[in-house]
Amino acid sequence: MLKYILRRLAMLIPVLIGVSIITFSLIHLIPGDPARSMLGEKASEAQLELLREELGLNDSYLVQYGRFISNILRGDLGTSIQSKESIAYELAQKLPATIELSLFAMILAIVVGVLAGVISAVKQYSWFDHLSMTGALFGVSLPIFWLGLMMIWLFSVQFNILPPSGRMTTGVHLETITNFYLIDSLLTGNWEAFKDVLQHILLPGIALATIPMAIIARMTRSSMLEVMRQDYIRTAYAKGLKRFIIIFQHALKNAFLPVLTVIGLQFGTLLGGAVLTETIFSWPGVGRYVYLAVLGRDYPIVQSTILIIAAIFVFINLLTDILYKYFDPRIKYN
Amino acid sequence: MKAALLEVRHLHTHFFTKSGTVKAVDDVSFSVKPGETLGIVGESGSGKSMTAMSILGLIPSPPGKIVSGEILFKGEDLLKKSEKEMRQIRGKEISMVFQDPMTSLNPVFTIEKQMVETIRAHEKVSKKQAFERSLDLLHLVGIPDVKKRIKMYPHEFSGGMRQRVMIAMALSCNPSLLIADEPTTALDVTIQAQILELFKKMQDELNMAIIMITHDLGVVAEVCDEVLVMYAGKAVEMTYTKQLFDNGKHPYTLGLMQSIPKITPNKEKLEVIEGLPPDLRRLPKGCHFAPRCKYVMERCLIEGPDMTKVSEHHTVRCLLYEKTKKAVKQ
Amino acid sequence: SKDSSTTDGSHSKGGSGDEKTLIFGRGADSIQLDPSKVTDGESIYVTNQIYDTLVRYEEESTEVRPALAEEWNVSDDGLTWTFKLREDVKFHDGNDFTAEDVVYNFERWASSSEFIYYGYMFGATDDNLKGIIENVEATDDYEVQITLSEPNAPFIYTLAMPPFGIASPKAVEEYGDDYFKNPVGTGPFIFEEWVPDDTITLVKNDDYFGEVAKIDKVIFRTIPDNGARFMELQSGTIDMMNGLNPQDIETAEADNNLEIIRRPSMNVSYLAMNTDHDGPLSEKLVRQAINHAVDKSELMTLFEGIGKEAKNPIPPSLWGYNDDIESYDYDPEKAKALLAEAGYADGFDVKLHIFSNPRDYMPQPKVTAQAIQEMLKEVNINVEIIESDWDSHLEAVENGKHDMAFLGWTGDNGDPDNFLYVLLDKDNAKKGSAGNIAFYKSDELHDLLKEAQIEMDQDKRTELYLKAQEIIHEDAPWLPIAHTTPPLAAHKKIKNYQPHPTGSEPFNLLDIEE
Amino acid sequence: MNNLLEVKDLKKYFPLKSDKLFSREKPMLKAVDGVSFSVKKGETLGLVGESGCGKSTTGRVILKLLEPTAGEIFFKGENITSYKGERLRKLRKEMQLIFQDPYASLNPRKVIEKTIAEPMKIFGIPKEERLKKVEEMMERVGLSSYHKQRYPHEFSGGQRQRIGIARSLVLEPELIVCDEPVSALDVSIQAQVINLMEDLQREFNLTYIFIAHDLSVVHHTSDRVAVMYLGEIVEIGEVHELYTDPKHPYTQALLSAIPEANPYAEKDRIILKGDLPSPQNPPSGCKFHTRCPFSEEICLLKRPTLKQVSRSGQMAACHFVKEVVERETSGMLSESAYK
Amino acid sequence: MSLQPSPLPEPHATDQNSIYEHQGQSMWKRTISQLIKRKTSLIGFSIILFIVVTALLAPVIATHNPTAQSITDRYLAPSSEHYLGTDELGRDIFSRIVYGTRISIQIALISVGISLVIGVILGCLAGYFGRWIDQVIMRVIDVMMAFPSILLAIALVAVLGPGLKNAMIAVGIVGIPQFARIVRSIVMSVKETEYIEAARAIGAKHGRILFQHVLPNSLAPIIVQATLGMGTAILDAAGLSFLGLGAQPPTPEWGAMLSDGRAALQTAPWVVAFPGLAIFLFVLGFNLFGDGLRDAIDPRLKE
Ligand SMILES: Nc1ncnc2c1ncn2[C@@H]1O[C@H](COP(=O)(O)OP(=O)(O)OP(=O)(O)O)[C@@H](O)[C@H]1O
Ligand SMILES: Nc1ncnc2c1ncn2[C@@H]1O[C@H](COP(=O)(O)OP(=O)(O)OP(=O)(O)O)[C@@H](O)[C@H]1O
């Protein structure tokens, strides 16, 4: 197992190198002068030139790429042009918000999606099946930015029961330990804050969870249907096992495998969707950070953040692969 | 004469599909006595497996449904039992071994887990006891190095070994009836010989009744006391094995026996049953075999014959023998 | 500090605590809290609370009043300025404020081109980092003398600009590169905490030399989306906000709890026509035709009551505004005639560069652009709209890549020079860093503006500027669009809030009454 | 009689992916490991053995659908081992293949007329001739010409197998490798196809290599039979002789394992212990020694070679059978499969 | 897994094998009849048909000029004059949505076209020739897949510059890996089938095998993916427009309309609601139809 993980890690290297080349070259093709973005509308040409020199923008691309990589390997993600803050530091500030939102959405998606999928498969063609599969179909067809706006309109404007933006009401006190507010508020037993944080995360969480939830539900259903047709399920019935055990142990453990892969891939949807969701819900996370950076052409941020997100995504997929192995003893790793 | 352990009477199992009703089992009757082996032979799709599944109450529903008939097991009609009662019978009183050992075991659980859960589903024993019993059973069916093997996953076993595991699992609660659905079809000949040997040994030791489903007349000849021949969902002939080989009556049975190549010094051209098995959704009127039958009569295309007794313990579904029936009656 | 993400006490919700906290919602975070290095309004809005300048603007106008300097005078040649400083001022870090500190700050600003506003307002270049400020000297513990190399009429007004807030030299030295996030000044509020992209918290300075703040704490919260920010205001999680969608003004006005506060206008938005490109826009007649083709009154409806039609580059609130000029009237027929006269009877295709985010002087650039697009279509001019974010837009227009472009200006110091010279003088029509994005080059105008810069007599300057506006009107390098009164929305419990035309004001007079 | 095909020490190894990150030695799966035999014109050579013993691979290598790892193939006396490109394509006319799975071996997107005509098209036979030939061939294998425009899914398994046979016959090849042509068919259909193949052989003077795992079928169809075990031929000989007097213990076990359709037969079964070892990691010496009831030390150490064990040319690879050059009837064990 | 000897084939002839039964040229007939039987795919098809007809007849259906402004009539609520109300410039939302169908169809076709052509070529090369070609192509695909797709699209548009054309290109590029992977795996499995071996055995050359045998048999999943891809393309392109990176004014692209209307969410929610609904309907149509198509062509392809 360890060997497998190491091997898989080794296989990531070319992917990560490719990713770094793409991020690097993408950003260097972006038109516009970063020096000007940095100094603003009132800077002189000489000031700009000075800054370009300072940032190494006048070096050849190869030199710049080499510097980019060696910096990253040293944990230095560069400095934001606009805020002049270390990007590693800023990312560390925003990552928890995105991770908390993504995990919340993913857990929501998995719990609801898998449950709905299993029930739909077991009660194929029942009203529940029709309902949840229609829901799932709607889920994959909805533009989430629209869904987000409509939810804001409904819950924040019309009913005014849920807040439209942010992670927490300004003024609510919370000791932060992990920077995951839900966890922190639980750890400190701060129920007022927990309630407030939960209210804030609910709408963006649902918006973000919609697509993965729908896809997981559909996948679980078809995977369950497939598994329920398998011989070993027939064997389990013939052994006189209880239906509940057959469904939730024998069938689900097998059916979960393809779902697991999908879950891994859906993290991509989630991380991408975070750009839209965080923008709509003013969520102070990485998605909004990178979007604002694209608009402001703060390209060290775009470069590093996209690289980090891609790396996270790649590692999540590695993780699902390993989990897959954990769940499926048949896999040989070659 | 011993009382029958299982008696199936006029079983009809149909599948109601969008493209029509499939009469997978269409008037099948037979009985099995304790300690005896009944063979069910027939071509692919003739309804052998569905007969077995009907007994266990495992017909996939929808679209399948047991339309009519009785299945008396130890005198009680299984069709009248609740799902919960059936669960107590499956795996304990009647257990089953399936055709494909590669897919019949759950790939994500160890052998131990699958064995232990079977035992504990039916008997109130501790995990430890169940584990011990599993070891014994696996040993009994000839798995070497049991202690190590039991911790493994199915994919780490060869086909023959898996089939042994399946058999061990089927035997775990001392069933009085074992249904084996083509247990050796997926195996190589040398392995098939091993498994058939194992069946015989188990039957000797445990004295259970076996229903052996197969399409191989060789297997029938080797292990069965009695045979039921099926064609297109219908039972067409039933009798003692020797009687069938010596004095088979139904034209289909005869054709079947002639069309298998035999290892005899003089190679003759094979006898052939012309034509194809019918589509169960569009069965011909009259006798289902009529379109392929060498002895077909005009009546056969109109009238579906019933099972007729041609001699003591020998019934045939063919109009050729209807006269005999009348004779016997008189 | 990183372990406490926000503050305690939830005043905004029910007024239970005794502390008075103002939560101010805005669209973007500050970039830096060192005002001498930034140009963006959101940074200055905060630093204006933390720092004082030698002189400050009056509450409602750009006239100046004493602040750190109690009094000042200028020599007759206009070259030597003497400031008498207050003696009771302490920095937030506890150090006394003295003349040496002023000298330190001026020297710091003149030490590098990083200090953009200094260079910009005092004409510093890379060769001459000091610009027109020849010498700054502490003539006494509490007296500073500044010597200029040439007279500069707006000088005293310039000193009131927030970028020239006096920082604590000790703190600057101590924090070094991190000073921008650890600001120490003398202002009415003391910096407490900054959570980037989220909140900046300030607490009141009880030792403030001026009017001590009525409220205990100010939290600036960043909520990028205008609509979301307004919803937060409605639900009471923030007390006040800027950057209101014009669409929401009506809703706010209808809300019993809310109030719209309009900032006095000192800005202009315009459509610049690149006179540098060969082709139709280099023709005065065409530019005039375009001025005739646009129905500004119609456009004003898109400003939802916060905009006033513009006819000059400078806002009417500024001295020197030429109200005698007659606006080009909306007359498509005349426009067509002018176009025909110029040889473009069949019209032409043209690109209009616009920016995507709303700005104070133009709350709905995209909508406005589309409206103009449609109006110009009437006179056969086909406009293609090219939208980019603010930075790309600036880059494009400063390099003259555009045919036509939207832009605007908010006055920094209340001097007409700050509009006319910056935006329309040929000195500023250099590709790459153009302020004059019409690339309009008029020697006549140049002479007038130069003369006005060194003239110290206000009446004479007024004359010069009136004349300048006539020239501009005739040559029509722009389609002036509007002067706006940018709206803020606040809960009614906010009292005594006086927005300043320059776009930022200290909060020390503001109060919260439940 | 002339040898149409001769195979000498044929090997086919498949590289396996290594578990180790970096390793010099590539593990190999020895699917075919030193096989030699010849086929005479007009005869049928049966190839039997358990699943995975390398029957299909042997067939494919002979047809050059797989490149042999080692060894030589002679077709009509010519060494075709290294044939490539155009020369190989020419050869295809003479050697054809019939597949096991009648469902997978026909392109589901082509009407059967096109499928049958495709080989001729490739070899540039004019359209007219093609059409004629297709009709002829279809009729010959028992399909009506109104079937021409149908798709494979509209046929039953047996019919599809007939289509496959027609396709392999249109170029009038001399050698046909039949890879389990009937094992996917029901008993009653199986007989139909076997009969057809026999008729065709006579009619076109075909040479068959008939691969099957069903010993009765092989017995029925073949003139000579080769028994394979783990990539090697363990015994080869004339069919009657081999079935009545198998010399190799594996052949004996195999034959005794067939369940016979005769309820009176009382057989002394030789039940082999254990499973077929994996070809990735075959046993040393005689590959059969792990399951052989007679195995001794020498079997672990030394690999036996095929040697002639009867005068008529039967050959077996076992340390314990005597080499026979003269006529001699002796085997270590002898038991008739005939009863 | 793959190296274990395969079990002997089951002697089944009549049932199963649906994977083959469902193919064949008459697949189309079969597919169509299957599609008609399914309510959902019929609904999906009707939606698509409805959209296409709307696009064709846009000038007839629209009640107003989609770009004509009437600033004084801005933000009018839905009424009999303006079925879906008016937007920030007083344009008729109904008419804009009607004309927007043309743009959406164009986006769907062009983006999917780009992904399809490039993806199919790459997938075929990788799947058919294998070895280093496969290695190289798949590594590149891996790298592309390492980016969340919307993020990659945003980055691409940032490079290419905002605009509808570039958004379509970006969405198309982002969709390539999906196609390439699907095509590759199908080609690989088709390549292993016996009828391909049969083709080789009769001496067919690569070109013939690829175009006569492999591709026609890989078509069904490609078509399914293309249908489903249309929905995704619209969603992605609308997302880009929503972020201001896609269609530019006064193009009545739905995502852009939604984005422009956002400021008026409180006062005039219909400006946001209806374009969103249109996107939803469009995507739903393709998803329903694609699902149905997949089920009809081959139930085993499901998910
Ligand atoms: N779920 C189902 N829906 C519709 N028809 C079914 C279903 N299951 C089985 N059948 C049909 O019932 C008939 C009998 O099937 P059964 O599995 O009993 O055949 P069998 O004799 O066991 O054949 P084999 O030798 O192939 O196992 C077949 O024609 C099959 O197509
Ligand atoms: N392309 C391949 N790559 C790797 N291994 C292969 C390949 N083809 C066959 N093998 C392996 O080679 C061995 C022999 O395979 P082959 O198909 O020749 O056996 P067979 O005797 O035809 O078996 P069956 O009776 O199952 O058809 C098997 O272990 C098989 O897994």
Ligand SMILES: [Mg+2]
């Ligand atoms: Mg069966």
Ligand SMILES: [Mg+2]
């Ligand atoms: Mg084979």
